Amino acid sequence: MGKRLTTYIMIALVLGLVCGLVLNTTIGDGGAASxxxxxxxxxxxxxxxxxxxRLIKMIIAPLVFATLVSGIAQMGDTAALGRIGARSIGWFVCASLLSLTLGLVLVNIFQPGVGVNLPLPPTTAGTGLETSAFNLKDFISHIFPTSMVDAMAKNEILQIVIFSLFVGVAITAVGEKAKPLVGAIDALVHVMLQITDYVMRFAPFAVFAAVAGTLTERGPKVIGQLAYFMGTFYLSMFILWLVLLGIGFLFIGGRIRELVRYVREPLLVAFSTASSEAAYPRMLEALDRFGVPPRVASFVxxxxxxxxxxGSMIYMGFASLFVAQAYGIHLPIATQITMLLVLMVTSKGIAGVPRASLVVIAATMPMFNIPEAGLLLILAVDHFLDMGRSATNVVGNAVASAVVAKWEGGFDPPEPVDSEPPHAPRGNGPARDVDSFRDI
Structure with a gap:
């Protein structure tokens, strides 16, 4: 179904653009009533x-729990778990610094905020975003769940990961006695992937509605007003893609081109819905077809x-300096580097927060005497920017998973990117009862 679904999503995207623009043109006349x-x-x-x-959010918590516990149980080695975790975090920190730095460098080169003639809001105006300063104590304590039920109900992915780590390691320690539980969790993986299949059949309709609704309400004018800012930001993200894929090429060679082909469907879903979460289930399956071992993908x-x-990282640096330029505020290089480090730390405490990038920017800008109300300049086009951010997040995590898999001993045999596989999972005999996610 993979190739057909991608085609349907592309058709829905185009139809949504046409429908939204037609409705905006025929109904809108510039008046308040229209x-x-x-x-x-x-x-x-x-x-x-x-x-x-909502259906996607319904899937994520049990899917993360089941795949991660299953992967750890099959790993059978807590040392391997620690090694994968250390390598993953190391890659994430370096990738985040790279993205933030690239955003700061490119916004200084393109200077999209210089000469902006839009009327700026009063410095006392608010953005409507709830912000709070980064608090290390609250961040660390928030990682650990008080209740697994509460963590799943709120889709707190990091808390689910922590609980899943405890369960997976405990299953490994218990050994043979936990075998029935391992079988049940493996079965849950299959059930959740089947549910994913049902939900993803609805994706083209959601893509059509998302694009049509946005353009119906806002029309092409809102894009034209900040076209240069949007254009330079998308160019910056494209450059980040090239850098990430280039670094990935250094580690996995020519297979990086295949990786792009395998993740094109989740990438398109993330872009058209402006949601990284919407692509999560398909990403697991795409990485499995590519050959990333499930024990790696389900953890990374x-x-x-x-x-x-x-994508969120590069946006934070880019948007913060854009607002400063729009206000005519000059920030020395040393101050910009400090801002980069602050954004790097602050951003790690907002997983799962709605419009998280804007929240972090709004909380950080007052530290550097940049009026946070300047974000009102870009709020109107944030949905279109979020589409690119979400797609870039997919690319970054795909490269990270592939590189960590390479470090952990290489890839499983790949499946055809557009294959219609059987309903049974791949496996290499008794040692891998259910160690791979079924392609849908």
């Missing part, structure tokens, strides 16, 4: 997108969703 009608119509479109994203990917959001 704008209210457009917002109402966009609200109806958003119902479809909201339902799809959920961690990456908390610590390796490269």
């Amino acid at each position: 704008q209210a009608r457009l917002e109402t119509l966009a609200g109806y479109f958003s119902i479809v997108t909201t339902v799809f994203l 990917l959920p961690l990456g969703y908390s610590f390796n959001l490269d």
Whole structure:
């Protein structure tokens, strides 16, 4: 179904663009009444997108738990678990610094905020975003769940990872007595992937609704007003893609080109829905077809969703300096480097926060005397920017998973990227009862 679903999503994306622009042109006349009608119509479109994203959130917690526990149990070696974790975190830190630095460098080169003639809001204006200063105590304590039920109910991925680590390591320590539990968890992996199949069949409708609703309400004008800012940011993300894929090539060679082909569907889902979470289930399957061992993918990917959001990283540096340029505020290089480090630390405490990138930026800018109300300049186009950020997050986590897999001994045999595999999982005999996710 993979190739057909990708085609349907592309068709839905184009139809959504056309439908949204037609509705905005025919109904909108610039008046308050017509704008209210457009917002109402966009609200109806958003119902479809909201339902799809809720279904995705419904899948994520049990899928992360089942795949991670299953992977750890099959690993059978806590030393290997620690090694994979250390290598993953090391890669995430380096990738985050790279993304932030590239954003700061490119915004200084392109200077999209210089000469902005939009009326700036008063410095006392708020953004409507709830912000709070980074607190190391709260961040560390928040990592550990008080209740697994509460963590799953709130989709706190990092807390689910911590609990899953305890369960997986305990299963390994118990040994033969835990074998029935391992079988049940492996079965849960299959059930969740089957549910994923059902949910993803709804993706083209959600993509159509998301794009049509946004353009119906806002029209092409909102893009034109900040076209240079958006254009330079997308160019910056494209450069980041080239850098990440180039680094990936150094580790896995020519297979990096194959990786892009395998992850094109989750990438497209993330881009069109502006949600990295929407791509998570498909990412697990795509990485498995590519050959990343499930014990690696099931550990690296959920961690990456908390610590390796490269698209969000480059946006934070880029947008912060854009606002400073728009206000005519000059920041010395030393101050910009300090800002980079602050963003690097602060961003690790906001996994799962809605519009997390904007929240971090709004909390950080006052430290450098940049009015946070300047974010109102880009709030109107943030959805379109979020589409690119989400897609970049997918690329970054795909490269991270592939590189860690290479460090851990290489890849499993790949499956055809657009294959229609049987309903049974891949395996290499009794030692791998269920060590691979079924392709849907």
